[in-house]
Amino acid sequence: MELQRLADLSDDELTRAYAPAREPWLRVNFVSTVDGAAQGSDGVSKSINNDADKRVFDALRTNADCLVVGAGTLRTEGYDVPRLPLVVVSRSADLPPTLRDAPRGRILMATVASSDGLAAAREHLGDDNVLVLGEDEIDLPALKRELAERGWRDQLCEGGPSLFADLLAAGIVDELCWTIVPRLAGGDAVRIAVGAEVDVALRPALLLEQDGTLLGRWLVEPA
Structure with a gap:
């Protein structure tokens, strides 16, 4: 594999260089x-x-x-609402403060049925935007499938x-x-x-x- 200079690539060439294989x-x-x-x-x-x-x-x-990020990283890094749909991964279903004013549908929550914050997340984000994927642990393969079924195939x-x-x-x-x-x-x-x-x-x-x-x-x- 040959080392290439990033500066030699146009934006279109960079996009092609990072194209998904499937x-x-x-x-x-x-x-x-x-x-x-x-x-x-x-x-x-x-x-x-x-x-x-x-x-x-x-x-x-x-x-x-779509963008998939753990809730702890979102809080630590101080994420703002991104341009693309953001999937927050959190067993506690706790939505970081910087995302609470996002337009409805821009933020999804991937969480578990046993989460104490499940009801609050549903009220804040809407039922369709809260993905309950498991009882106590998040079923991550199910998350990948669910996002693909929504048309979000480049994750x-x-x-x-x-x-x-x-x-x-x-x-x-x-x-x-x-x-x-x-x-x-x-x-x-x-x-x-x-x-x-x-x-x-x-x-x-x-x-x-x-x-x-x-x-x-x-x-x-x-x-």
């Missing part, structure tokens, strides 16, 4: 330092990303049908690390988009996957470079 397609996008830190010293990923990462980040969002997940590990354990991740910025963090920073123990084989499909930043597509090999 549908539905669930990709997870992360940025980290060279030593694996998924966050800066302030605890958020924004402090380690850069212009190269932002360009691919924006391209992935522009072409995705983009932005974490967090525990949700990524759970998605890998469930066997439903098709691709990791991973930016490595040329920095070291040390300390005890969180990695891009934390929690569930997995052993997942990956195949590199694309490697881009800009000013020392590496941006790659890693496809999940069938088990």
Whole structure:
């Protein structure tokens, strides 16, 4: 696989370079330092990303049908309401404050039947926008199917690390988009996957470079 310069690709070429191999397609996008830190010293990923990462980040969002993010990451990173439909993954069904004024239908909640916040989520988001997927644990394969049935076949997940590990354990991740910025963090920073123990084989499909930043597509090999 040849290393390509990100700056040499037009926006249309970048879109084609990241085209899904099939549908539905669930990709997870992360940025980290060279030593694996998924966050800066302030605890958020924004402090380690850069212009190269932002360009691919924006391209992935522009072409995705929906965005899937864990509630903890939404709160930590201070997400605003995105342009595309946002699926909040939360067993507690707790909607982050920054999303509570979103227009009806822009935010979905994926949760469980035993959640104490289920009734409040239904009242706030509407019954059709609350996906009850399991009794105590969220059925992640069912979530991928449900989103595809809604016509959202290019599914983009932005974490967090525990949700990524759970998605890998469930066997439903098709691709990791991973930016490595040329920095070291040390300390005890969180990695891009934390929690569930997995052993997942990956195949590199694309490697881009800009000013020392590496941006790659890693496809999940069938088990």
